[in-house]
Amino acid sequence: MTTQRAVRLSDVAAVAGVSKATASKALNDSPVVSAATKAKVREAAARLDFRPNALALSFASGRSRTVGLLTHRATATFSRAVVMGAILELGRRERAVLVFDGRIHAHREMTESIRTLRDRRIDGLLVVGAGFGRVTPSITHQFEVPVTYAFAASDSPDDSVFVPDNEQAGYLAGRHLVESGRRRIAYVTADAADLAVQRREAGFRRALEEAGLEPAATLYGSWRQEWGAEAVDLLVESGRAFDAVFCGNDHIGFGVLDALAALGRVVPDDVAVVGVDNWEEIIVDQNPRRLTTIDLDLTGVGRVAADNIIDPTPFGGERFVTPNLVLGPSS
Structure with a gap:
């Protein structure tokens, strides 16, 4: 039984009648390629069901397409729902997730996690807290990429924080x-x-x-x-x-x-x-x-917070996710 070879960029270029370099620029929406050539290359890619190599895209764009996820007790019941919502949404948006679970309030452990995340050149960071019993210290200033907080009360009013309403x-x-x-x-x-x-x-x-x-x-x-x-x-x-x-x-x-x-x-x-x-x-x-x-739709909290990593809002502050009434026999 033979295994079908994956479609390559050179295959797309051949079908579109352009060079491999032009095909790459067209698929990356380069302004130096005409609209007509872009349309021709994209039609060929769709017909061949071409899937770009994620690593190659990272090198080409200078972005890792990886999001860091820093949590405080990811296995805690309510935090787990937020984390799951975020991971599912990031997967849908074709982002890899690098998870670090630890004690957000433990200085040494937090410092090591921050250094590792910066070394991995993540495109953004989602910090998932464990509720509102304690205020989460802001670490936004330690990153040059978008940082979003979910299910947490940040000590900085400028942070983008997503919480249940x-x-x-x-x-x-x-x-x-x-x-x-x-x-x-x-x-x-x-x-x-x-x-x-x-x-x-x-x-x-x-x-x-x-x-x-x-x-x-x-x-x-x-x-x-x-x-x-x-x-x-x-x-x-x-x-x-x-x-x-x-x-x-x-x-x-x-x-x-x-x-x-x-x-x-x-x-x-x-x-x-x-x-x-x-x-x-x-x-x-x-x-x-x-x-x-x-x-409280905690999965939804994780989902919208993950979206904000990819398409950040220009202003900080709290953003609320709407809860739902679930009827039972007690009322």
């Missing part, structure tokens, strides 16, 4: 509960100092204000499932009436569901519950779906 997530949850007829809605979430907590609360309160409502209660704790269950006990002990709970994340939401079931409260008839993250889409042991939630 946490305020809109809170607004979607609050509006959904209001439109479902709920009027005494509690907010159970994590540490008040967390940026994601603050933004989700701002959106939630905006939705309630539009309906002329105030939160029935606001309880701060942790992101853990146990805190959700404890918060329900605190709400009941306080004597505050509530017919819905907006939970800062799905873990808290699962805890709330468990505690309500233990108290004999029927969901959603007695109490409706909404979370954030669409955690059940990520793991396999929460089946069937129990919770209405807000999907």
Whole structure:
């Protein structure tokens, strides 16, 4: 069995009736080649299904067509979704990806990664953080290529940062509960100092204000499932009436569901519950779906951030990716 030889640039040149050098310039859109010759060469390349050699293109253009990806715990559940979105998009845009996973906040480890990435002559760098609990130090000034940040809070206002729209997530949850007829809605979430907590609360309160409502209660704790269950006990002990709970994340939401079931409260008839993250889409042991939630589209965050490496926006600042309401039996 013989293996078919790959189509070469010389084959394209022969079919188009031009020199190999002219064919190369035409395919690279050189201004010294006429439009008619470019069209003729491109038609020949398409007919032969010619695929340019990536290494040759790199030498010709002076670009590596490789993007660096610097992460903080790439295997972390939520970071992994961002990384996957970025890698898939870069692959679609025919870019190679050079991944360095480590502790962004560890100075020595970060310094070594930066040196290696610069040595590899990458065309751009995507920095993927691990959420908003800590501010990510800017390293843009250490590179001469575009640098973009995803799922991170950079300490430089000039950096291009792509994040899920946490305020809109809170607004979607609050509006959904209001439109479902709920009027005494509690907010159970994590540490008040967390940026994601603050933004989700701002959106939630905006939705309630539009309906002329105030939160029935606001309880701060942790992101853990146990805190959700404890918060329900605190709400009941306080004597505050509530017919819905907006939970800062799905873990808290699962805890709330468990505690309500233990108290004999029927969901959603007695109490409706909404979370954030669409955690059940990520793991396999929460089946069937129990919770209405807000999907932050973290894969989309990675995708649009990767696009910004290839086609950078002229201005820095935060750019938000729109979340989606995912209905479940809890509301």
